[in-house]
Amino acid sequence: MYKENGQEIFVVDGHMHFWDANPENWRNEYGEGWIRCFYDFHTALSPEEYVWPFEKYCKYGEETLIKDLFAEGYVDVAILNSTYLYEFYKKGFNTHQQNNAIKAKYPDRFILCGSFDPRAEEAGLDAFRQMVEDYPVQGLKLYTAEWRNGSKGWRLNDPWAYKYFELADELGVKNIHVHKGPTVYPLNRDAFDVADVDYAATDFPNLNFIIEHIGLPRLDDFCWIATQEKNVYAGMSVAMAFIHSRPKYFAEIVANLLFWLGEDKMIFGSDYAIWTPKWLIEKFMALELPDDIKEEYGVDITPEAKRKILGENVAGLYGIDVSVHREKLSQDEIGVKLAAGA
Amino acid sequence: MYDDVRLSLPDTLDREVIFKRLERVLDPELDEPILKLGFVKSIEAESDHLTIELHLPTYWCAPNFSYMMAEDTRRELLMVEGLHDVTVRLKDHFAAGTIEASVNAGKSFSEAFPDEASEDLCQLSDLFLRKGYIRRQERLLRNLKNAGLSFEEIALRRMGDLYFEGESCLLRCSDGRICDLGTAEVAHQYLQRRSELDLDCSPTAPLIIDLRGREVTAEGLEEYLIRARTVRVSLQANGSFCTAVLAARKGKN
Numbered sequence: 001m002y003k004e005n006g007q008e009i010f011v012v013d014g015h016m017h018f019w020d021a022n023p024e025n026w027r028n029e030y031g032e033g034w035i036r037c038f039y040d041f042h043t044a045l046s047p048e049e050y051v052w053p054f055e056k057y058c059k060y061g062e063e064t065l066i067k068d069l070f071a072e073g074y075v076d077v078a079i080l081n082s083t084y085l086y087e088f089y090k091k092g093f094n095t096h097q098q099n100n101a102i103k104a105k106y107p108d109r110f111i112l113c114g115s116f117d118p119r120a121e122e123a124g125l126d127a128f129r130q131m132v133e134d135y136p137v138q139g140l141k142l143y144t145a146e147w148r149n150g151s152k153g154w155r156l157n158d159p160w161a162y163k164y165f166e167l168a169d170e171l172g173v174k175n176i177h178v179h180k181g182p183t184v185y186p187l188n189r190d191a192f193d194v195a196d197v198d199y200a201a202t203d204f205p206n207l208n209f210i211i212e213h214i215g216l217p218r219l220d221d222f223c224w225i226a227t228q229e230k231n232v233y234a235g236m237s238v239a240m241a242f243i244h245s246r247p248k249y250f251a252e253i254v255a256n257l258l259f260w261l262g263e264d265k266m267i268f269g270s271d272y273a274i275w276t277p278k279w280l281i282e283k284f285m286a287l288e289l290p291d292d293i294k295e296e297y298g299v300d301i302t303p304e305a306k307r308k309i310l311g312e313n314v315a316g317l318y319g320i321d322v323s324v325h326r327e328k329l330s331q332d333e334i335g336v337k338l339a340a341g342a
Numbered sequence: 343m344y345d346d347v348r349l350s351l352p353d354t355l356d357r358e359v360i361f362k363r364l365e366r367v368l369d370p371e372l373d374e375p376i377l378k379l380g381f382v383k384s385i386e387a388e389s390d391h392l393t394i395e396l397h398l399p400t401y402w403c404a405p406n407f408s409y410m411m412a413e414d415t416r417r418e419l420l421m422v423e424g425l426h427d428v429t430v431r432l433k434d435h436f437a438a439g440t441i442e443a444s445v446n447a448g449k450s451f452s453e454a455f456p457d458e459a460s461e462d463l464c465q466l467s468d469l470f471l472r473k474g475y476i477r478r479q480e481r482l483l484r485n486l487k488n489a490g491l492s493f494e495e496i497a498l499r500r501m502g503d504l505y506f507e508g509e510s511c512l513l514r515c516s517d518g519r520i521c522d523l524g525t526a527e528v529a530h531q532y533l534q535r536r537s538e539l540d541l542d543c544s545p546t547a548p549l550i551i552d553l554r555g556r557e558v559t560a561e562g563l564e565e566y567l568i569r570a571r572t573v574r575v576s577l578q579a580n581g582s583f584c585t586a587v588l589a590a591r592k593g594k595n
Contacts, residue, residue, distance in 0.1 A: 033401040033436055040400065044583075044590035152458060188451065188459040188466055191404040216583070217371065219576035220473075220569075239579075246582050252575050260572070296571075 001326070002074040002281060002310070004303075009285075010322045012311040013069060013078040013277055015177070015212055015237040015269030018102060019094040022059040031088040041274050045241040050276055060273055062102060070109065070334050071341075073277035076311065077320065077329075079111045079269075081141040081177065087148065100135050108328045111318055113141040113177060116168075118160035119148050125167060132171045138318060139175035140168060141212075144196075157199035165204050175317050176200075177210045177235060180218070192218045194225060201229040208317050210267060213238040214257065223260040233317070234261055236309070237269030243283045251289050255297040263305035267314045281310065344377055348384035354424050355387055363418040370467055371407050372581040373474030379581070380588055381411070383433060390426040392419060397433045399588040405437040409454065410463055412445040434591075472553050475539055477577050478532040479550065480570035483563075485528055489513070489521045497560040502545030504529060513549075 002009040021035035039057050052060075069075040080103060082096040092098065096114045103110040114137035116128045131137060145153045154161065156178065168176070180194050194215045201209045212235035215222025226232040234257050242250040257266050268284070270277040287301060294300050315322055329335045344361060351357060367376050376382060376396070383397040394415060398408060412430045419428045429446050432438040444454030452459045486496050495515060503514040511523040511530075523529065537543050541555050548557040550566075558566050 030436065033434075037400045037402055040587050040590045040594075043593070044586040150457075188406055188461055188463055190466055190469060191406065217576065217580035219579060220573045221576075223572050242579070242582070245586060246579075249575075249579050249582050253579060256572050256575055259568075 001076055002285060004285060008326075009074075009307050010311040010315065010326065011074050011076050011277075011281065012268070012314045012320075013073075013075045013270050013272065014210070014267040014314045015081060015235055016069070016078050016272035016277075017081050017083065017094050017274075018062075018065055018099055019083070019273070020059055020091065020098070021057075021089070021093065025089045025091055027086075027088055027090050031085075034085065034088050034093075038274055041238075041241075045245055046275055047244050047279055050279055052273075057273065065102070065273075066106075066334065068272065068276050068278070071338065073270075073272075074281050075270075075277050077109060077111060077315070077325070078272075079113060079139065079177070079314070081113050082115050083141065083143055084115065084117075085146065087146075096131065096135055096137065103136065106332060106334060107136070108325065108332055109334060111138050112136055113139040114173075115141050115143065116164045117146065117148060118154055118158050118164055119151055121160050125163060128164060128167060129171065132173060137173060139177060140173055141177045141179065143179050145179070145191075156196040157203075161200070162203070165200065165207060169204065169206050174206065175208050175210060177212055179212045180215055180222075190218075194218050194221050197222075197232060198225045198229065201225070201232050205231060207231065208233060210235045210314075210317075212269065213271075214253070219253065219256065223256060226265065227260045232265070233313070234266045235269050236266060237271035238274075240268065240270065240280050240284070241275050243280060243287065248290070251287070251293050254287070254301060255289060255293050255299055258299040258301065258305070259297050263301075263308050264313060266305075266309045268310045284310070344382070346380060347377075347382050348386075350384075350386040352387060352389060354389075355392075355422070359422055360385065360392075360419065363422055364415065366418050367411060367414045368474075369407065369581075369584075370410050370470040371404075372584060373470065373477060373577055374581055376411055376415070379585055380592075387425070390424060391429070392422075392425050392427070393429045393431065394419065395431040395433055397588065397592070398435055399584040399591065401434055401436050403435060405441060405455070406451065406459075406463055406466060408432060408435060408437070409441055409445065409451050410467060412441055413451075416445055416448075471535065471539060473573055473577065475532075475535045475541075475553060476570050476573045478528070478535050480567065480574045481528045482523075482532045483550065483567050483570065485511075485523045486513070486521075487567075489523055491515070491521065492560075493563040494560040496550060496563060497548070497558065499549040500545060501543060501547045501549055504549060506530075 002011055026032050035058055039054055043051050069078055080099045082099055083093045084095055085093040096112060099112055103112045114131050116124060144155060180192055197209060197211060208231050210233040211222060214234045214236060216238055239253050270280050289301055349357060364377050365375050369376055369379055381396050381398060383395040385394050412432060416428045416430050419425060432441055440454055451463050452461060498516055505512055506526050509526050511526040513521045513523055515521055541551060550558050552558055
């Protein structure tokens with residue numbers, strides 16, 4: 001929770017990871033390439049005092065995570081992504097099975113995301129049903145760029161993906177976080193194309209599609225789609241990180257999102273451990289749009305908008321009653337420790 | 343200029359000529375020259391064989407765009423007098439081996455990735471040339487607005503009203519007034535892309551036309567500009583992200 005002028009702001013980190021990229025877990029050079037690329041993102045955009053050594057970055061462990069999110073990072077609830085990447089990591093990068101250990105320990109602190117891969121076709125549907133039965137899966141994180149048996153990716157409007165969306169809807173898993181990334185199949189197409197979001201969002205009006213990283217590097221295409229679809233949301237991780245070293249761009253990105261989508265459709269995310277929530281949130285709370293941008297776009301970021309973006313919007317999508325949940329959190333292990341330390 | 347590029351050239355080759363050719367190679371996705379973005383790491387030549395090493399922002403940079411940059415680099419450099427052979431190297435890229443072997447053998451993209459590419463890159467390349475057009479046009483529109491022109495006035499302007507004096511760009515307005523639009527580069531870039539896309543550049547054509555070559559009316563200009571602005575922000579944010587990540591990557595080598 002973030003406190004300002006006696007007000008308590010409920011913070012949900014809409015996008016974070018608990019990964020294991022220890023060299024022992026690398027299956028091949030891609031495992032190393034993957035985490036080194038993340039590390040470049042980390043060092044490129046973090047304030048200097050928040051940069052970790054590479055070894056820690058590969059595997060940071062539970063204690064660090066709890067400290068960075070809840071003790072120092074103002075986060076009340078965190079949405080725990082599952083990313084498998086079995087072709088790069090022997091035990092997976094951060095699977096729902098691994099993530100569930102920390103979820104089980106602090107059940108009210110985490111929202112666990114499962115996943116599906118439509119290329120598993122019929123057999124995968126049963127496994128998906130089983131996952132939802134066995135684990136407290138509340139949302140899904142889809143990673144269309146994942147490699148699998150020679151295929152380098154899939155699209156949200158593939159026929160088999162639709163069968164999984166139907167099942168997700170039936171099982172009550174309504175929130176679909178989508179990472180748009182370099183899907184390299186077919187290679188001659190735009191790897192970051194977000195057009196498939198448009199089809200899926202139209203055809204599944206019961207589901208919410210949270211597009212992580214606001215479709216970057218296709219912010220423009222994302223804005224056109226999100227303006228037309230009621231159930232498409234802007235997951236702001238990655239874009240958030242511009243706030244430190246590129247504040248003017250960040251302000252202009254925020255102005256675009258406010259202009260096209262509005263403050264009810266924007267969702268904060270840190271992408272931890274790529275970046276840590278503490279500095280992102282402090283800088284976001286201090287954010288003021290420059291006058292020229294305010295004037296040009298005709299928008300402003302109010303304290304109310306910040307509250308919605310930092311937690312209320314996504315809490316609504318997950319049916320979290322903020323005051324009831326706050327009470328629960330004050331009594332869990334982390335809450336008790338925080339109260340004792342305060 | 344371009345001091346961070348490691349150079350080793352024989353006396354027979356002029357660095358300025360090489361840079362001039364390389365300035366034509368763009369990152370298609372960002373619509374910026376790769377030299378300016380810092381993607382060129384080193385250029386070494388012995389007699390008529392030149393080897394150029396590119397350093398892209400990430401290990402995962404999309405292979406299609408990477409291919410285009412490598413291919414364009416080789417094609418431009420082969421036009422330098424005195425060079426007969428050009429080898430392009432991609433440093434630390436997941437598909438470096440395939441891309442290098444194919445580009446340096448003069449193969450097309452679909453020959454390089456027969457299983458994963460359904461056709462060649464023209465369509466993709468065109469998509470980003472078009473986005474770049476909107477971005478360049480937005481800059482010009484912004485200068486027109488800043489010079490005090492109303493949407494009505496902008497819609498009336500023709501290509502023939504625009505002219506250059508040294509580094510300045512000037513525009514003849516309907517009341518005979520001459521408007522200073524600032525640096526010539528903005529208009530030059532717009533005109534260059536407009537012509538690359540085969541859009542009408544004749545003196546009587548409207549100054550502002552959309553991607554289908556249609557005139558944008560005074561009533562339509564406001565919304566047109568709002569959308570163009572978002573395209574510009576998207577491209578700029580990507581460019582900014584890529585250069586920051588590349589700088590971090592270079593710092594570790």
